[in-house]
Amino acid sequence: DAGVIxxxxxxxxxxxxxxxxxxxxxxGHNSLFWYRQTMMRGxxxxxxxxxxxxxxxxxxxxxxxxxxxxxxxxxxxxxxxSEPRDSAVYFCASSSQTREKLFFGSGTQLSVL
Amino acid sequence: xxxxxxxxxxxxxxxGENATMNCSYKTSINNLQWYRQNSGRGLVHLILxxxxxxxxxxxxxxxxxxxxxxxxxxxxxxxxxxxTASYFCATYDTGTASKLTFGTxxxxxxxx
Numbered sequence: 701d702a703g704v705i706x707x708x709x710x711x712x713x714x715x716x717x718x719x720x721x722x723x724x725x726x727x728g729h730n731s732l733f734w735y736r737q738t739m740m741r742g743x744x745x746x747x748x749x750x751x752x753x754x755x756x757x758x759x760x761x762x763x764x765x766x767x768x769x770x771x772x773x774x775x776x777x778x779x780x781x782s783e784p785r786d787s788a789v790y791f792c793a794s795s796s797q798t799r800e801k802l803f804f805g806s807g808t809q810l811s812v813l
Numbered sequence: 814x815x816x817x818x819x820x821x822x823x824x825x826x827x828x829g830e831n832a833t834m835n836c837s838y839k840t841s842i843n844n845l846q847w848y849r850q851n852s853g854r855g856l857v858h859l860i861l862x863x864x865x866x867x868x869x870x871x872x873x874x875x876x877x878x879x880x881x882x883x884x885x886x887x888x889x890x891x892x893x894x895x896x897t898a899s900y901f902c903a904t905y906d907t908g909t910a911s912k913l914t915f916g917t918x919x920x921x922x923x924x925x
Contacts, residue, residue: 704855733913735915742915742916742917742918743856743901743915745912745913745914748912756912791855791856793855793856799843799844799905799913800861801846801858801861802856802858802913803858804855804856804857805855806854806855807854807855
């Protein structure tokens with residue numbers, strides 16, 4: 701089992717550019733979560749999907765953020781336009797059952813200059 | 814916002830000693846989980862305790878849950894340098910279907 705795969709591992713971009721983060725969940729998992737981690741705010745849940753359907757996106761900071769899950773094996777988190785305050789580590793996680801443990805990817809370290 | 818608050822924020826012990834971390838939360842929960850995060854890495858699930866359980870063991874880990882006090886503790890016995898990491902509690906509350914909310918974390922340093 702390859703685990704949750706995120707790409708890229710690191711992303712450095714300039715303010716105003718579009719950023720796309722990618723996630724491949726563990727095969728067979730039906731729930732997918734996007735978290736953001738910063739020193740100031742800790743781990744924040746941005747959005748989660750169940751069976752490819754967005755269930756709760758109340759954690760998405762603003763309209764500049766969007767997430768999609770076109771199929772069970774792929775999800776994207778897009779920031780357009782990016783701002784320096786978006787700099788953080790973004791984690792994707794998946795789960796096979798409701799309210800059970802999450803499996804995390806290695807994260808994407810995003811730096812917006 | 815953070816559901817759980819870990820205490821202490823940082824803990825430094827010597828190898829072989831026991832480490833105890835505490836977590837307090839605010840709402841009624843379905844279950845509480847503990848995760849470990851090594852520097853620069855993703856989180857790894859350690860143990861899950863359900864709201865009707867009071868204590869659970871896994872190897873050198875012992876977790877307790879007191880729902881009346883809305884608190885949990887994680888005990889790592891006979892710590893090793895490899896246990897150096899940040900530890901987070903996380904809760905699924907009874908109100909939201911699948912929203913796992915993390916605490917602020919405890920940074921554990923185990924020295925030789």
